[in-house]
Structure formats: C-alpha cells, structure tokens
Amino acid sequence: MPTRRIGLLALVLIGASGALSVFAATREPKAVGAQTGGLSLEAPLPTQVPPGVTLVIGDPITQAVAEHEGWLDDLPFKVKFAEITGGPNVTEAFHAKVLDGGTAMNIPPIHATWVGIPVRMIAVRQKADWQEKPTFQLAIAPKANIRSLGDLRGKRIAYSQGQAQGELVLKILRDQGISTREVTLVETPSTSADAYVNALIGGLVDAAPIGAGAPTKRYLDNYAADGARVLAHGQRDDFTMLYVREEVLREPGKAAALRQYAQLWARALAWQNDHPAEWARLYYESRQGLSPADAAYVVRSEGARIVPADWSEAIRLEQDSIGLMAEATGHEPFPAEILFDRRFEPLVAQAYANARKTTRLAAASPSGDAR
The missing domain is CATH 3.40.190.10 (Periplasmic binding protein-like II)
Known part of the structure; x- marks a missing residue:
C-alpha cells in the first residue's frame, strides 16, 4: 500500500x-x-x-x-x-x-x-562493536583547555535531561567521580544536529556530546585547527x-x-x-x-x-x-x-x-x- x-x-x-x-x-x-x-x-x-x-x-x-x-x-x-x-x-x-x-x-x-x-x-x-564505535563523542570547545575527562571539573557542559546525550554526560561525570555540583550543566536540547556544535563554537559551553558520525567529522574538519578535539568516553551509548x-x-x-x-x-x-x-x-x-x-x-x-x-x-x-x-x-x-x-x-x-x-x-x- x-x-x-x-x-x-x-x-x-x-x-x-x-x-x-x-x-x-x-x-x-x-x-x-x-x-x-x-x-x-x-x-x-x-x-x-x-x-x-x-x-x-x-x-x-x-x-x-x-x-x-x-x-x-x-x-x-x-x-x-x-x-x-x-x-x-x-x-x-x-x-x-x-x-x-x-x-x-x-x-x-x-x-x-x-x-x-x-x-x-x-x-x-x-x-x-559499541566500544570501538560509540554513538556520541565528547566534543571539546577550541579554547576550553580540556585535555582529559578529569578536566571537566569546573567546566560548562551541554546537557539535555530528556535525551540520551544528557545521560551520557551524567555517566561520564559519575565515572570520573565528579559531582554535578562541580560543573555547570547548560540545558541544551539537541533537537537539531548542529545545536551542540553551535553551543561549542559560540562559547556557551566547554564540552558537549555530539554524534560520532557526520557531526564529529564536520566539527573536527572545521575547527580542529583552532584547538577543537573530541575525547573518548568509554560509556555504552x-x-x-x-x-x-x-x-x-x-x-x-x-x-x-x-x-x-x-x-x-x-x-x-x-x-x-x-x-x-x-x-x-x-x-x-x-x-x-x-x-x-x-x-x-x-x-x-x-x-x-x-x-x-x-x-x-x-x-x-x-x-x-x-x-x-x-x-x-x-x-x-x-x-x-x-x-x-x-x-x-x-x-x-x-x-x-x-x-x-x-x-x-x-x-x-x-x-x-x-x-
């Protein structure tokens, strides 16, 4: 039909x-x-x-x-x-x-x-093969000075409590022994593929979970020369x-x-x-x-x-x-x-x-x- x-x-x-x-x-x-x-x-x-x-x-x-x-x-x-x-x-x-x-x-x-x-x-x-090919990568803003997951303490992180990206942020913090009180969670609903990338480039957040496919490739292609990077998080997503x-x-x-x-x-x-x-x-x-x-x-x-x-x-x-x-x-x-x-x-x-x-x-x- x-x-x-x-x-x-x-x-x-x-x-x-x-x-x-x-x-x-x-x-x-x-x-x-x-x-x-x-x-x-x-x-x-x-x-x-x-x-x-x-x-x-x-x-x-x-x-x-x-x-x-x-x-x-x-x-x-x-x-x-x-x-x-x-x-x-x-x-x-x-x-x-x-x-x-x-x-x-x-x-x-x-x-x-x-x-x-x-x-x-x-x-x-x-x-x-979820360990080798995650759904999301943790993207770092060009000037955030975050080299490892432990550096997230005190930083601003994009967060959406109604989506898997929000859970991923909480899992990363839990694994690193970082309380949510030690970071600033910036509510950023990712209703479009570019929402988190725009927040990173616009200086609204220091870190954000973005799609491991095209969003990560575009982000690194466009901003790696300025210091942008992604960090492996090791969480199941x-x-x-x-x-x-x-x-x-x-x-x-x-x-x-x-x-x-x-x-x-x-x-x-x-x-x-x-x-x-x-x-x-x-x-x-x-x-x-x-x-x-x-x-x-x-x-x-x-x-x-x-x-x-x-x-x-x-x-x-x-x-x-x-x-x-x-x-x-x-x-x-x-x-x-x-x-x-x-x-x-x-x-x-x-x-x-x-x-x-x-x-x-x-x-x-x-x-x-x-x-």
Missing part, C-alpha cells in the same frame, strides 16, 4: 509542546499487568489486521529502506510516516496523540513515563529502540499491525547491515545531503547494529539509566520492565535472523539478488 507523510503535524505539536511544559506531577508507573481497558498487555498479540487500520510512525530509517525495497506495498494496513524524530519531539507527538510509534534512544521513554505518558518498547537494537504509546497496544487491530511493523523494522536493520554502500547512497547522500565521502564515513562509524535475541541486558541497562536519571531529576525510580513489551522480543529477533539468512543465501546464489 502507498505511504503518505503527515504535513500538518507541526501545527499540532506547537500546542503539544506547551502542554508538556505544564506537566508537573510525577507519574506513578503502573505495575506490570495493570489494565485500563482494551486488549490486555499480557494477552498474545493478535495476528489478523482488520481492514482500515493505519499506523502513524516517526521512523525515517525504516521508511527509507522499506520504500526503496517496496516492502510497504505488501502490508495489510497503511503506514503514514511523520517527519518527527528525536525523543522530545516524539514525546510531544505522543502527548498530542498524533503519533502511534517512534524511534529514539533509551532515555525518552523514561521521561515519557515521568510526565504521564505510558509507553512500551517493541523493538530494541544495539551495536555489535548504543541502545536504540522502536516504542509506542501503550494505549495503541490495547487496540487489537493496531497491535496486530505493530506486530508486523516491528518485524519490518528488524528486516530493514538487517538490510542496512548487509548493504552499507547502498545505504550510504540511499539515506545519507539522497536524504541527508551528505557528500559520498561523508556518507561512507558515517556508515563506517555506525558499525553493525544487531537485534538482541534476549532483552535482559537491555532491561538491566535501562534500570541503571532510570536510577541515574531519577537521582539527577528528583523523580521516583521505577522498574524498567514496565517499559518493555516482551511479546515482541522473539518476533523481532526471528525477523532479523531470517533477513540476515536470506541475504547470505542470496549473496551465494548466481544472481546475487538479495531482495
């Missing part, structure tokens, strides 16, 4: 942004198995999608692959792709109920829970997922559709791993406007992403994140398990494994056709 993009979501999100700013009460997360009507979150996922179901998803990565390969035409439901990315924007769209699901790193679901928006992760991905509003999972038709979409998400991830050069051209050159050299650099810096067959490690990491962010924000910690819908766990893992197996078989065939 053809896909359509939502053009007027920005108007709705203006109101959503204001609404989120007045959320003052901390949500008391519901216990696992708590129900508010509709399909039980403990019931088996429905397999049949009734006519007329539409999912609204903010997921440009899967969108690019699925449209390129023509996979969306085979779905028994419609997908409307919204141009909404980044945890804060997805959370705003969830609050306005104009988005069923979106992609982000691991911190936005925690903050969505704290502001009263129940969400569930239905697909998880991690990096196979590779946890990315597909998550949805909990109430969407209580609608049987949409739950069945999400079952298939999550498998498509895993299939698209496998395709990216198996077609790095084509992925660089398809997404980073054509959609992001990067040069061929920069696009290839970004894909190399990303490394291979995998779908874990067991989410136990992801849940453990998320529990640590909840504790760290709760201490930093004054919110109450809660069990990480309520953020994960493990009914999807075997489905997504199997879809990923099947896609990788299909590609390997196709590569070994005379035609080499992986589609």
Whole structure:
C-alpha cells in the first residue's frame, strides 16, 4: 500500500509542546499487568489486521529502506510516516496523540513515563562493536583547555535531561567521580544536529556530546585547527529502540499491525547491515545531503547494529539509566520492565535472523539478488 507523510503535524505539536511544559506531577508507573481497558498487555498479540487500520510512525530509517525495497506495498494496513524524530519531539507527538510509534534512544521513554505518558518498547537494537564505535563523542570547545575527562571539573557542559546525550554526560561525570555540583550543566536540547556544535563554537559551553558520525567529522574538519578535539568516553551509548504509546497496544487491530511493523523494522536493520554502500547512497547522500565521502564515513562509524535475541541486558541497562536519571531529576525510580513489551522480543529477533539468512543465501546464489 502507498505511504503518505503527515504535513500538518507541526501545527499540532506547537500546542503539544506547551502542554508538556505544564506537566508537573510525577507519574506513578503502573505495575506490570495493570489494565485500563482494551486488549490486555499480557494477552498474545493478535495476528489478523482488520481492514482500515493505519499506523502513524516517526521512523525515517525504516521508511527509507522499506520504500526503496517496496516492502510497504505488501502490508495489510497503511503506514503514514511523520517527519518527527528525536525523543522530545516524539514525546510531544505522543502527548498530542498524533503519533502511534517512534524511534529514539533509551532515555525518552523514561521521561515519557515521568510526565504521564505510558509507553512500551517493541523493538530494541544495539551495536555489535559499541566500544570501538560509540554513538556520541565528547566534543571539546577550541579554547576550553580540556585535555582529559578529569578536566571537566569546573567546566560548562551541554546537557539535555530528556535525551540520551544528557545521560551520557551524567555517566561520564559519575565515572570520573565528579559531582554535578562541580560543573555547570547548560540545558541544551539537541533537537537539531548542529545545536551542540553551535553551543561549542559560540562559547556557551566547554564540552558537549555530539554524534560520532557526520557531526564529529564536520566539527573536527572545521575547527580542529583552532584547538577543537573530541575525547573518548568509554560509556555504552548504543541502545536504540522502536516504542509506542501503550494505549495503541490495547487496540487489537493496531497491535496486530505493530506486530508486523516491528518485524519490518528488524528486516530493514538487517538490510542496512548487509548493504552499507547502498545505504550510504540511499539515506545519507539522497536524504541527508551528505557528500559520498561523508556518507561512507558515517556508515563506517555506525558499525553493525544487531537485534538482541534476549532483552535482559537491555532491561538491566535501562534500570541503571532510570536510577541515574531519577537521582539527577528528583523523580521516583521505577522498574524498567514496565517499559518493555516482551511479546515482541522473539518476533523481532526471528525477523532479523531470517533477513540476515536470506541475504547470505542470496549473496551465494548466481544472481546475487538479495531482495
């Protein structure tokens, strides 16, 4: 079925942004198995999608692959792709109920829970080589006089408590034995790729976590001669997922559709791993406007992403994140398990494994056709 993009979501999100700013009460997360009507979150996922179901998803990565390969035409439901990315924007769209699901790193679901928006992760991905290829680098301003992580004491650091970059800053400080009272955390929501770089160059901060791919390359290409640098932080920052509003999972038709979409998400991830050069051209050159050299650099810096067959490690990491962010924000910690819908766990893992197996078989065939 053809896909359509939502053009007027920005108007709705203006109101959503204001609404989120007045959320003052901390949500008391519901216990696992708590129900508010509709399909039980403990019931088996429905397999049949009734006519007329539409999912609204903010997921440009899967969108690019699925449209390129023509996979969306085979779905028994419609997908409307919204141009909404980044945890804060997805959370705003969830609050306005104009988005069923979106992609982000691991911190936005925690903050969505704290502001009263129940969400569930239905697909998880991690990096196979996260130590060598981190998602973020800690960038240092040209005149900051920071040579090591220990030099962060007394400095101004870009920070966003609702995003993974904010958690990374807290992890680095914790590892270095530096209290948040010994630094100045400068609230800098990274809603665009250049927000942190602009803060560094503008003299607003001394250090900031920036993307390890194109943002780091551009930053060093443009400012290394002035003294800019990046420091390896050694923290795990590779946890990315597909998550949805909990109430969407209580609608049987949409739950069945999400079952298939999550498998498509895993299939698209496998395709990216198996077609790095084509992925660089398809997404980073054509959609992001990067040069061929920069696009290839970004894909190399990303490394291979995998779908874990067991989410136990992801849940453990998320529990640590909840504790760290709760201490930093004054919110109450809660069990990480309520953020994960493990009914999807075997489905997504199997879809990923099947896609990788299909590609390997196709590569070994005379035609080499992986589609």
